[in-house]
Amino acid sequence: MIAIDSMMVCLDLSDIDETLVRFTRSVCERLPVKKVYFVHNIKTSELSDDFREYFGDVNISDEIEGNIADIVTEHFANCTDYEILVSEEPNTEVILADLVKRYTIKLTLLGKRMSDKSTGALGTKLLRILPCSVLVFPETASFKIARVLTPIDFSDTSLHALHLSKSLADQLGLALDIMHVYKLPTQYFPLISEEKAIKKAEEVVKERFTDMQKRHKEIAGIPYTLVRAAGKTVAERINLQLQKGKHDLLVVGLKGHNPIPSLSLGSVPTELYNMDIDIPIWLVYSEEVIK
Structure with a gap:
C-alpha cells in the first residue's frame, strides 16, 4: 500500500499554482497523505535595490504567504494537514533540498509549463538535487x-x-x-x-x-x-x-x-x-x- 507521510508542493506565484493545489487535493483524496508542505522561495538576488526602494520595509514573505494561503484555503482547506513555508534564500534548489531532508519529504509535486513558455532549467536542477521522488504535473495535464x-x-x-x-x-x-x-x-x-x-x-x-x-x-x-x-x-x-x-x-x-x-x-x-x-x-x- 502506498502511503505518503509528507509531501512538498513547489509554488512559483504563477497561474499554475492554483492547478497544483487542486491536483494536490486530488492526490490526497486518493492516497493517504499525512501532511503537505506548500513552499515558495524568494530568491534574494531578484529583490533589486529599486524594488526595496519602491516598496520600503514591506514584509514580502508575509505578503506571499498570505497569497498562497488564499489559494490553499479555496482549493485545499479541510483536506489534510498542511503548512505553508516561505523562505528568502539565494539558491532555490538548495533550500528545497534542505526542506526535503528537514521534514522527511517522500514526494515533491512540481509544476511544468510547455517548452514555448519555459526552458525547464529549474525543474531539471531540482530533479538532480532533490533527495526524494518527484511527481511532475504539466500545465496541460488532467486530474x-x-x-x-x-x-x-x-x-x-x-x-x-x-x-x-x-x-x-x-x-x-x-x-x-x-x-x-x-x-x-x-x-x-x-x-x-x-x-x-x-x-x-x-x-x-x-x-x-x-x-x-x-x-x-x-x-x-x-x-x-x-x-x-x-x-x-x-x-x-x-x-x-x-x-x-x-x-x-x-x-x-x-x-x-x-x-x-x-x-x-x-x-x-x-x-x-x-x-x-x-x-x-x-x-x-x-x-x-x-x-
Missing part, C-alpha cells in the same frame, strides 16, 4: 488517471518503479501496462539478417520477462509491449507509446548509483522531462538510493 505506463529495462531501478506502479494500480483500480524498448546493433547490418536479429532480440527479452515474473509473482500477468527503438531514442519511443495507449500517468525509475549528482538522474528521465508530455510523470527513487 483523471485511469491507465499507467511503466517502462522497464530490467534494472533494480525500473523494477522498483514497477512495484510502485502495481501498488498504485491495485490501490486505485487503475490499468497498468509495461513496455521495454530494445535496440539492435545496426552496425552489423547487412552482415546479419535484420529479420533474424529482431526475432532473436525479442526472444531474449521475452525470456527476461518470464524470469522476472517468476521471481516477482505479484507482477505476473501484467500486459507488456516490446518496442524496437528503430532510429529513435528510448524516451521518444516511450512518448509515442503514451499517445498510442492513451495513458494518464507515466512512472519512471530514477538511478542513483553515481555519486556525482549531475550524472545520477539518467538520460531517459531527463529527456522525458524536457519533452512536452501532457500527462503527470512520477519519477521514482527507491528508499535505498535516497539513503
Whole structure:
C-alpha cells in the first residue's frame, strides 16, 4: 500500500499554482497523505535595490504567504494537514533540498509549463538535487488517471518503479501496462539478417520477462509491449507509446548509483522531462538510493 507521510508542493506565484493545489487535493483524496508542505522561495538576488526602494520595509514573505494561503484555503482547506513555508534564500534548489531532508519529504509535486513558455532549467536542477521522488504535473495535464505506463529495462531501478506502479494500480483500480524498448546493433547490418536479429532480440527479452515474473509473482500477468527503438531514442519511443495507449500517468525509475549528482538522474528521465508530455510523470527513487 502506498502511503505518503509528507509531501512538498513547489509554488512559483504563477497561474499554475492554483492547478497544483487542486491536483494536490486530488492526490490526497486518493492516497493517504499525512501532511503537505506548500513552499515558495524568494530568491534574494531578484529583490533589486529599486524594488526595496519602491516598496520600503514591506514584509514580502508575509505578503506571499498570505497569497498562497488564499489559494490553499479555496482549493485545499479541510483536506489534510498542511503548512505553508516561505523562505528568502539565494539558491532555490538548495533550500528545497534542505526542506526535503528537514521534514522527511517522500514526494515533491512540481509544476511544468510547455517548452514555448519555459526552458525547464529549474525543474531539471531540482530533479538532480532533490533527495526524494518527484511527481511532475504539466500545465496541460488532467486530474483523471485511469491507465499507467511503466517502462522497464530490467534494472533494480525500473523494477522498483514497477512495484510502485502495481501498488498504485491495485490501490486505485487503475490499468497498468509495461513496455521495454530494445535496440539492435545496426552496425552489423547487412552482415546479419535484420529479420533474424529482431526475432532473436525479442526472444531474449521475452525470456527476461518470464524470469522476472517468476521471481516477482505479484507482477505476473501484467500486459507488456516490446518496442524496437528503430532510429529513435528510448524516451521518444516511450512518448509515442503514451499517445498510442492513451495513458494518464507515466512512472519512471530514477538511478542513483553515481555519486556525482549531475550524472545520477539518467538520460531517459531527463529527456522525458524536457519533452512536452501532457500527462503527470512520477519519477521514482527507491528508499535505498535516497539513503
